[in-house]
Amino acid sequence: MSELVNEYLLLTLACGAGTYLWRGLGVAVSSRIRPESELFAWVGCVAFAMIAGLISRILFLPSGALEVTSLWQRLLGAAAALAVYYLISRRNLFAGVLAGGAAMYALLLLQH
Amino acid sequence: MNAAAEGSGRRAALRDGVLAAAGVPALVLITGYLGFGALAAGNGLSLPGTVLSTLLLWALPGQLILVEMHTLGAPFALVLLTVMFSAVRFLPMTVVLMPLLREARERPLHYYAAAQFLSMSGWAWTMTRFPDMAPERRLPYFLGFAGTLMLAATLATAAGFVGGDLLPKLAKLAMVFMSPMYFLLLMTGEARQLMARLSLLCGAVAGPLLHLVAPHASVLAGGLIGGTVAYGVHRAWRNRSARLGAR
Structure with a gap:
């Protein structure tokens, strides 16, 4: 169990760093890229579909506490x-x- | 302006940001993070890691992906990749916000610190108010606003986790259920553009179907497939109506 908890903490640290990468990159390159490009429109679609898929999966095929x-x-x-x-x-x-x-x-x- | 007056102007801007956040914006986030804390507790995860995810990720979709995929036993690298993909949106959001913050010419370190506090709700709120605000007031206002939201969300995460654990079993389940409900209402309510609605629909169909085939990869694969189909359909539809319009 303690090994699992450690992996969860490490994963949280890694995901925090991975999320900050985009934030920091945004500060660094803010004057050099166009935020309204087609690439970001596609990325927005994927991000929206990801979380929609996760919520719909939790509703129809839940794991964890809602399984019961x-x-x-x-x-x-x-x-x-x-x-x-x-x-x-x-x-x-x-x-x-x-x-x-x-x-x-x-x-x-x-x-x- | 002399240094003392400038200092008090900044403090006033910071206070205005705190006061603006301490109302509906904080309540909305508290609603989401209470359910998230209860869900993480219900999945048997630890309190420190869950609270830390609010401070470090500061993005509820990414946090929910992390908690759900980890509970399913997905490999470390796949969870990280999926969470990172869900966070790419912070790049264009920061890019749009920075020119408005930069007009005051603060030290670069301040902007890198401010970027950690950026969330969808803080971004939407400040983007509509910054153009009418004096440039030197913007950064302290933003930090006051976003810092208040982060504090409220961190406390709500812990309260949801502990509260969920203390409540009787059925009440705990009801609280866990509030987490998907938050996203259901937030996403359907926010999706006013056709492209966003198509992405919701395609993602909602692709996610559970792919879960049956590949549970660990379903969030990323479902998002890539559902999002790409939505983007493609929208683009084809837009090009077609542009052609018809030009005729």
Whole structure:
């Protein structure tokens, strides 16, 4: 277990450095590149698709703690979050996310 | 302006940045990081590494990728490569922000430090306000704003982790579930352009499908495939409507 924790810490340090690389590079080359190029448009698409794919995978095929919840509970929870965010609260992120969590809690209580 | 007046002007700008962040912007981030902390705890990861990821990565998508891929047992190099790919967006973001910060001609080290504090929410907020702000106020305002967000997010990460551990099992699960909900609402709400919507849709389909074939590589491969398809479809559609328009 302690070996796993160490790898997690090392990975966090490496990913922090890897993320900073782009930030620092941005400062260094800021006067020499065009941010509105086609390359960055593509990179933006890939980044968006990456996180969309991860979230959709967590909803449909979760790993970790959410494994014990069922698909219909996750889908109903997501529906509650979307409904409160788009229909009821006029795009209040806090209210929408809270509604998703509350719906999941209620659905889990119903099951037990 | 003499040195004393300039110093108090900077302090006032810093304070304005702190006050601007301590409201809706911080609350939005707290919502995301509470769920992230609970999710990391639910995945059995350690508190120090999880809190450190907020300070060092300072990018919730990258942090979620790190936590989820590590939990699945993906190899070190693949996790690093995927997180780095998700962070490329910081390059154009920094490039756009820097000319506005540079008008005040601070020492270069200050800009390299400011770059670590940059996040999507801090970037969007300051980009709309900088053009109307005196150049020498911008850097202290930015540091006050982004520093407040980072502090709030770090505390929320720890609170989500510890809170998630202390809560009864069902309440903890509900809190973990808030993390994907945050991204679901944030991404669908922010994606106003066709290209962003196509990327969301293609990524959401490609991610789970590739997970069935190659779970460790699914985030990177799903993003590359889904994002490239979205980019290609958008480009073809744009060229076609440009041709029709020219006719």
